[in-house]
Amino acid sequence: MSAIDALPPLREVIRSHHLQARKSMGQNFLLDLNLTAKIARQAGDLTACDVLEIGPGPGGLTRGLLAEGARHVLAIEKDARCLPALAEVSAAYPDRLTVLEGDALEIDPLASLTPPIRVAANLPYNVGTELLVRWLTPQVWPPFWQSLTLMFQREVAERIVAQPGSKAYGRLAILAQWRADAQIVMQLPPEAFTPPPKVSSSVVHLTALPCPRYPADPAILSRVVAMAFNQRRKMLRAALKGLAPDVEDRLRAAGLKPTDRAEQISVEGFCALAREIAAS
Ligand code: SAM
DSSP, X not given: OOHXXXXXXXXXXXXXXXXXXXXXXXXXXXXXXXXXXXXXXXXXXXXXXXXXXXXXXXXXXXXXXXXXXXXXXXXXXXXXXXXXXXXXXXXXXXTTEEEEESOTTTOOGGGGOOSSXXXXXXXXXXXXXXXXXXXXXXXXXXXXXXXXXXEEEHHHHHHHHOOTTSTTOSHHHHHHHHHEEEEEEEEEOGGGEESOOSSOEEEEEEEEOSSOSSOOOHHHHHHHHHXXXXXXXXXXXXXXXXXXXXXXXHHHHTTOOTTOBGGGOOHHHHHHHHHHHHHO
16 A cells, blocks of 8 residues: 555545634645646656645645655645644655745745755645745746746636737746746646635646746846836837836837837847846
């Protein structure tokens, strides 16, 4: 019998540890171990990797990651009620699971991880986007992670993989696609979770590129993109007015039309503009 079979079903774990889901903690649990194993497989070959998991909850995805052979899992969980359940998972996989209690937005996990590192999580929706932006905007690239395999509300997942010309295209798409390959790899209906959330969810898999797709200074690119999408309905010459005194010339020098709008500009176009601004 494999270690995963020796552990009780998740419904029983929830019952015996009194883990009724709390909305304030963004708790929508995955209780189908076939599903959590499938998500863990989307993270790639884990056998030589440490995996960072945020929000293990009762441990469904954690068990999937360990059963798929993760070398070591570091799980950060804010809800102390979950710790005894996670201790049982740890006992079933000796020396392969470390659980830190606390807020993932406050804890620096790097001291407890050995590269290569992959991140996999059914993220609490209230902190998911903030964590993703942090992981995509470190001071140095490549980042600490090789890949991110993350559950989001479908609408957020669509913003991550969006292409120019679509309504969903914006800052998140540019941040993600500038330095990573991003793909939606699974779609999940609300009923896949307990309790079911109001919206559908998607798993996004991002692989870090060894270096950014196009050269640009990260701080300047970030400023240009934020300004452009702050007033996404305006033409770039108006939206970016405060960026440089000769912004129309800079736009033309970057190969862009001053009358274009932000959502028409590719990642390559924004990077060209960031370089022009840096040079001016
Ligand atoms: N991974 C579990 C699963 O798939 O069933 C639980 C997913 S549930 C959507 C999100 C989990 O994140 C909950 O266990 C919640 O307690 C935890 N959580 C919420 N906010 C957190 C934070 N700031 N830091 C760490 N964990 C957090």
